[in-house]
Amino acid sequence: MDQKYKVLLEEKELEIYELKRKISEYESRLNTLSEDHGTKLSNERELIKLMETKIFSLYRKLRTWKDKYFFTKRNDLIYRNSKEIVNLIPYKSNLAIHHPDWMGVSNSTKDLFEHRLPLPEMHSKLLINKIADLIIDRQIKHVIFSGFAEGYLQLSRRLKELDYSIMISVFWHGNTTHMYENYSWQRHNEIIQLHQEGLLYRWGFAKKTMAELYAYAGFPSFFVKNAVNNRNLQVSQSKQRGISMQKDRVGIYASGETWNKNAFTQIAAVKLMGDFKIDALPCNDRMKEYANQIGVEICGFQGGVSRAELAERLTGNLINLYVTFSECAPLLPLESLSQGVPCLTGPNHHYFEENPILKQYLVVNEPDNPVEIARKALIAIDKREEIIQLYNSWALENDITSKKTVRLFLMGVRS
Structure with missing residues (x-):
């Protein structure tokens, strides 16, 4: 923080502290006064009122200064970063x-x-x-x-x-x-x-x-077709070899904690899969409590992680679940499959339309049915190698068509 602002804020915070101390003093004295001291009592109360008003005013000024300072600093930072990037x-x-x-x-x-x-x-x-x-x-x-x-x-x-x-x-x-x-x-x-x-x-x-x-x-x-550029996942082949897959761990990941991400149904599905534990992001207290109620081990936290760390987590699981109610064109299933790990999805995207076998393996048509999710997850685990081979073939074609859709979009030419 700039020294000028730091000094100003410290001065005002000290002034507020002194006013609060005086109020405590006056309130203490008021307690010793009886109602017989009517005029003095009234004056003391009025004085406290004035001091409280001044404190409120000072707090308002402090907030304005702080907001202005941090707003200006934020804008300066955005501009400097933008200038550095645009100039390249x-x-x-x-x-x-x-x-x-x-x-x-x-x-x-x-x-x-x-x-x-x-x-x-x-x-x-x-x-x-x-x-x-x-x-x-x-x-x-x-x-x-x-x-x-x-x-x-x-x-x-x-x-x-x-x-x-x-x-x-x-x-x-x-x-x-x-x-x-x-x-x-x-x-x-x-x-x-x-x-x-x-x-x-x-x-x-x-x-x-x-x-x-x-x-x-x-x-x-x-x-404009989404596709995953494996270079951007930042998990090198050597690092992948160093990540030991946990054969009893299932990943449940999402971009938020809203109902449409379907976390609880997927937790229930893992219970039905047998002796598996869950790595979940985000993972809130209610998800942990529910998993505990039905007897499933779960770990995770509410915050997000970098793309590189997420890729490592995806790679460390036997299978990942992304069986949601509503999506656009989710990248996470593609990121998981690109790392060699099957990932189930809901019936809410255009992926795998060109490959009905792959679609049959990975798309759950009843996202609110934990029994169906568990059934398809166990099949996907069993057919893991076949699924990844099918995905790799599909991904090659998808990458080509994705680049084409981007090019046509930029040119403004419909295919």
Whole structure:
């Protein structure tokens, strides 16, 4: 913290401490006064009231100063980091912008687009203008917002103000289920605004059916296929050999703790599989309590981990479960299979349509049925080698078609 701010804050905090000490003093004296000292009692109480008002005012000032200080520091940090990254990008390139805290979105962006800029929510017009200047100075020809965070609409408009020829596209990683979430609904409406204002070049979707829906509704819609770039998983072959697979461990991983991630049904399924333990992320107290109630050993915590650490956890399991109720185009099952570990999924994505045998092995059509999940998990364990061979063949073709969909999306040409 800058010395000037540090001194100011310390002074005000000391002033508050002294006022609180005086209040305690006066309250103590009040207790010794009887109601006979009417006027004095009234004056003392009034004095305490005034001091409490002053304390409240000081707290408000402190909060304002702290907010202003940290807000300014945050914006400065975002700008410095952005400048450093943008200056390394070749002139007249495509640039994909994503929120660095959205891990699934960030990983997808990293796997699909060569040049990227991590950019969190922006609430400052000054910061938005400075980021826009960086992009324009680099003569970026096409900006792709991978995911759509708060502030991206304003940045889009500013970019178009500075250079109307710059192309603005969005790559949306959600589905219609996300319309229940206020944040997603608001961002979705902002993309609609971009389209209505004539500023949106292309709207890509990671979920095939979403691309079909929005194309039918008259939007410039494109299907952009997810694929996993194994180099980005950061688990080398030598490291993989050093990770011992635990033959009695099942992984249950998700991006959050919402109902649609289906954690409890999957915990129940592991119980039905036999003598297995669970490694889960996130893993909250209720999940631990439920596992304990039905007699399943579970470990994990509520926080997230890096992509590299997640890849290590995936690799260390006999099988991983990602049997959820609603998805777009989840990367985790592909990451697991890329590491040689089968992963069951729910019936909510377009993966494996080209390979019905692989789809039969890995897709659970009844995600709320722990008996069915357990049955298919035991089959997948038994057919592990066949599944990985089938996946590797499918992945080769998927990588080719994924690159093609990205290329067509950037060019604005429908296949």
